Amino acid sequence: MLFDFNVISQWLHGALTSVMPEWAAILTESILVALAIITLYAVFAIILIYMERKICAFFQCRLGPMRVGKWGLLQLFADVFKMLTKEIISMRQSDRFLHNLAPFLVVIASMLTFACLPWNKGAHILDFNVGVFFMLAASSIGVVGILLAGWSSNNKYSLIGAMRSGAQIISYELSIGLTMLTMMALTGTLQISEIVEQQYAEGWNIVRGHVPAVIAFLIYLIAGNAECNRGPFDLPESESELTAGYHTEYSGMHFGFYYLSEYLNLFITAGIATTIFLGGWAPLHIIGLDGFNGVMDYIPGIVWFVGKTLFVVFLLMWIRWTFPRLRIDQILALEWKYLVPISLVNLVVMAIVAAYGFHF
Amino acid sequence: MNLDIRTVAPENLREEMLRLRREQKMNFLETLTGMDWGEEGGLGVVYTLESTETGERAALKTATTDRENPMLPSVSDIWKIANIYEREVYDFYGIKFTGHPDMRRIFLREDWVGYPFRKDDEPEKENPLRMTNEPLADVTESYVLNPDGTVVKETHPIFEEGEYVVNIGPQHPSTHGVLHFRVSLDGEVIRKIDPVLGYIHRGVEKLNESLTYPQTLALTDRLDYLGAMQNRHALCLCIEQAMGIEVSDRVKVIRTIMDELQRIDSHILFFSCLCQDLGATTAFLYGFRDREKILDIFEETCGGRLILNYNTIGGVMADLHPNFVKRVKEFIPYMRKNLQEYFDIFINNVIARNRMDGVGILSLDDVISFGCTGGTGRASGWHNDVRKRMPYAAYDRVEFNEITRKEGDSFARLMIRMDEIKESLNIIEQLIDNIPDGPFQEKTKPIIKVPEGTYYTAVEGSRGEFGVFLESHGDKTPYRLHYRATGLPLVAVMDTACRGNLIADLITIGGTVDYVVPDIDR
Amino acid sequence: MKEDKTYLAGLFGGIKTLCVGLKTTMRELFTPKMTEQYPENRKELKMFDRFRGSLTMPHNENNEHKCVGCGLCQMACPNGTITVKSEFYETEDGKKKKRLVSYEYNLGSCMFCQLCVRACPHGAITFDQSFENAVFDRSKLVRKLNHEGSKLMETK
Structure with a gap:
């Protein structure tokens, strides 16, 4: 049977309440959870950056980092170290307060969203009845940070980059919202844990919802990629046009925050795709093969979740390292002329599928 | 070839030029070279013209003996490229062109004292190494000639008050070198571009005046580094023709093969950098992977990868390496196969097509008036291939097509290069199996002196007509050695090509017109 | 954007070219890599005879x-x-x-x-x-x- 994380959390709660009052126990738990999130956040950022550098290199007939450690495994630690020791330069004529605030907004937004991911059965940090809604809302705070960064830098490249980013993220939010809506029509709930439980019981949404779900999945991948400002939608920071776009003027760990959140947003986008479409922590089940399903259940949910997420991340990286960058008008045309109409039609189709029970 | 130069008095110049333009259809201003003929000859300009319709050529010169305040009439309204060429002459010789809209220095610093190409100027005396930033002019000057013969100086601002001007460069990933565009933007739309040149101006032409002929060769590789072979070929040809040296057939064929390899090398790099500029980093590395093969071939025979140092006066530096033929024969099918990959990953890609189709259209009139030779001109339907117009080396004995297109947009410019890679491979294939025997170096005198005269020789460089204008007074050093840079017209045309497009298009257009900065700045 | 194509033909044609691109990079993922690991390969690294070092x-x-x-x-x-x-x-x-x-x-x-x-x-x-x-x-x-x-x- 699949491992339930509630066992651990209840045991911990019990142990803590036995030595301290209820409020202190909850406080301690909160701190532990916060530390866990921050650690996970950093660990995944490092894993993803290493993964990106290697995958990118292999797509490009290169080897990628090889020097520091075996296969360059320690390269990222060296990079993080370098970034931590670098000076944070403050620009003359920049809006100092907003300039320093902006990177934190971006990190906060991605951490909040990060906290919504279902890691395992019973291991959700934020889980309530409007979970998906909250997740979408939290992820949109990031764009404020980007706009602020562009504005407060007092740099023309940054400003253009930030404006592009604003136009792009707000447009693509629409597609994300619509695809989520499509899937909510199928699941009938906004609570993330329930969405996954349901998929564990009845099969992954991408299979249950068949055609409209697959379309929604593809649109979500495109829009999610655009939300992360990653290629081919990386024009807010397109290095061949705007040198580095909105974070041109940042240095040291302030730049590091943008860098971290870019990769974490990638992970989060992939994680949400996993949760909504690919069954979250639910293992692969094939109807009729009970023995196989039993074996699959022995693999812990967290392995399933992270594995699937990294698979989606790989898909996104594959896309990034294949395609050229779009132009700002083309990005908006793609959204408004292609993705939004298709998502709307798809939503109607899904509504029919759900209402008449055409799904599996 | 030896130029047959007609002298025109400054006051008749405009009339004569307009007549040539209208009646003889001389629509291509090939070169415009400043000259200092000393106290008696005065400061002047040599123009070489060509008619793209009839192929007729003409060379004129005009001069003024006023060294204090030399003035000559401008032809910048007759040929658009004259605008930037005349600025160059003003920068080097201090000749003011009346009627020119924008008389600013172009390569040297704005605070430079004196005019270094004048034979009596001592640039080092007045110009110490300045440790301050170069101030960039916000206003430009023009000199208007009134009907009564007086000249009025006018000033105009380069950018209006309140324009949103963004600096693209000099440190920018997609200007392919230290090139600086001041771009006035309206949102994302480009309103005007003002190129600021000269960040790596090394005064190659000035240096040449104190170097012996063999020594001048060493600098040609450092102009357009992706056309090193062809640049050096042009200078060698010019000196050989002037001195009447006939090179062996073997040398001619070797030079042809090398030129074509260099062209493929340059076009691959063009493709790679365009991909990089448009964000397709993976395609960039595929191009570099294939270019490596050519560089290896070069290195084995010439000893260099970028600075090839191969042609010499009367031959080549060393005979072909024994492995050369084998390697080239391996390379031809390899390249043909990998060219398909370029199409798969980038050229046929819908995103790339949308970025390039219909972007930065240059009309046929514009490319001729701006003198944009090479692939950029041919993409707009201008048959300007020097290999066909004035065949040299072994080009008269091979069959190849001059690739032209009509669209004149960025995609056409890309496709011209891709098709030229195929043509170059065909040329090499025709020659590689029958390289004639013969000496690889003709005997020359130990000290090379070019007979007195003015010569002009052009070859088809990687990105257009690379010309060498040589005036010799019979010494062992040239009196004036001017290169017709292939890149300068391409930068001059950027303003026309980019207006009304987006910033992202500036990058696309800059990538596809394919300039190389050391060639522009010289 | 090409005007002579219909909405759907443009869409599917575009998707097809994207897939060709993805196929190309996927193939390259498994090809031998071009990186030369200098200075680890110092022993095997041999310059051409005509190379001009000093x-x-x-x-x-x-x-x-x-x-x-x-x-x-x-x-x-x-x-x-x-x-x-x-x-x-x-x-x-x-x-x-x-x-x-x-x-x-x-x-x-x-x-x-x-x-x-x-x-x-x-x-x-x-x-x-x-x-x-x-x-x-x-x-x-x-x-x-x-x-x-x-x-x-x-x-x-």
Whole structure:
């Protein structure tokens, strides 16, 4: 049977309440959870950056980092170290307060969203009845940070980059919202844990919802990629046009925050795709093969979740390292002329599928 | 070839030029070279013209003996490229062109004292190494000639008050070198571009005046580094023709093969950098992977990868390496196969097509008036291939097509290069199996002196007509050695090509017109 | 955007080209990699014979070179990279002859144009294949090419 994380959390709660009052126990738990999130956040950022550098290199007939450690495994630690020791330069004529605030907004937004991911059965940090809604809302705070960064830098490249980013993220939010809506029509709930439980019981949404779900999945991948400002939608920071776009003027760990959140947003986008479409922590089940399903259940949910997420991340990286960058008008045309109409039609189709029970 | 130069008095110049333009259809201003003929000859300009319709050529010169305040009439309204060429002459010789809209220095610093190409100027005396930033002019000057013969100086601002001007460069990933565009933007739309040149101006032409002929060769590789072979070929040809040296057939064929390899090398790099500029980093590395093969071939025979140092006066530096033929024969099918990959990953890609189709259209009139030779001109339907117009080396004995297109947009410019890679491979294939025997170096005198005269020789460089204008007074050093840079017209045309497009298009257009900065700045 | 295509044809045509691109990169993911791992591959790394690394004056096992100190290379050099110092001495039979004292070569200003090698009538200098020429101090780039105590090779 699949491992339930509630066992651990209840045991911990019990142990803590036995030595301290209820409020202190909850406080301690909160701190532990916060530390866990921050650690996970950093660990995944490092894993993803290493993964990106290697995958990118292999797509490009290169080897990628090889020097520091075996296969360059320690390269990222060296990079993080370098970034931590670098000076944070403050620009003359920049809006100092907003300039320093902006990177934190971006990190906060991605951490909040990060906290919504279902890691395992019973291991959700934020889980309530409007979970998906909250997740979408939290992820949109990031764009404020980007706009602020562009504005407060007092740099023309940054400003253009930030404006592009604003136009792009707000447009693509629409597609994300619509695809989520499509899937909510199928699941009938906004609570993330329930969405996954349901998929564990009845099969992954991408299979249950068949055609409209697959379309929604593809649109979500495109829009999610655009939300992360990653290629081919990386024009807010397109290095061949705007040198580095909105974070041109940042240095040291302030730049590091943008860098971290870019990769974490990638992970989060992939994680949400996993949760909504690919069954979250639910293992692969094939109807009729009970023995196989039993074996699959022995693999812990967290392995399933992270594995699937990294698979989606790989898909996104594959896309990034294949395609050229779009132009700002083309990005908006793609959204408004292609993705939004298709998502709307798809939503109607899904509504029919759900209402008449055409799904599996 | 030896130029047959007609002298025109400054006051008749405009009339004569307009007549040539209208009646003889001389629509291509090939070169415009400043000259200092000393106290008696005065400061002047040599123009070489060509008619793209009839192929007729003409060379004129005009001069003024006023060294204090030399003035000559401008032809910048007759040929658009004259605008930037005349600025160059003003920068080097201090000749003011009346009627020119924008008389600013172009390569040297704005605070430079004196005019270094004048034979009596001592640039080092007045110009110490300045440790301050170069101030960039916000206003430009023009000199208007009134009907009564007086000249009025006018000033105009380069950018209006309140324009949103963004600096693209000099440190920018997609200007392919230290090139600086001041771009006035309206949102994302480009309103005007003002190129600021000269960040790596090394005064190659000035240096040449104190170097012996063999020594001048060493600098040609450092102009357009992706056309090193062809640049050096042009200078060698010019000196050989002037001195009447006939090179062996073997040398001619070797030079042809090398030129074509260099062209493929340059076009691959063009493709790679365009991909990089448009964000397709993976395609960039595929191009570099294939270019490596050519560089290896070069290195084995010439000893260099970028600075090839191969042609010499009367031959080549060393005979072909024994492995050369084998390697080239391996390379031809390899390249043909990998060219398909370029199409798969980038050229046929819908995103790339949308970025390039219909972007930065240059009309046929514009490319001729701006003198944009090479692939950029041919993409707009201008048959300007020097290999066909004035065949040299072994080009008269091979069959190849001059690739032209009509669209004149960025995609056409890309496709011209891709098709030229195929043509170059065909040329090499025709020659590689029958390289004639013969000496690889003709005997020359130990000290090379070019007979007195003015010569002009052009070859088809990687990105257009690379010309060498040589005036010799019979010494062992040239009196004036001017290169017709292939890149300068391409930068001059950027303003026309980019207006009304987006910033992202500036990058696309800059990538596809394919300039190389050391060639522009010289 | 191509106007002559319909909405759907454009959409599916576009998706097809994207898939071709994805197929290409996926194929390249498994091809052998081009990276040369310098300096780990120092042993296998062999430069081409004609590569111009830095100027050298070959000496034979008796510490003899071929340079007569004529200075033609110095005259041929466009950059003033070479300084040849020579002296006159009297041979046993009373003739005055020139002999090389020091041959200084400044790698820092050399542009590898090979004019010196071509100018040399005795083949005394040549370019070698060394390319690891980085030093911390510019003065170290000035090299003396003739070895200590070397002398002219006797011509037969």
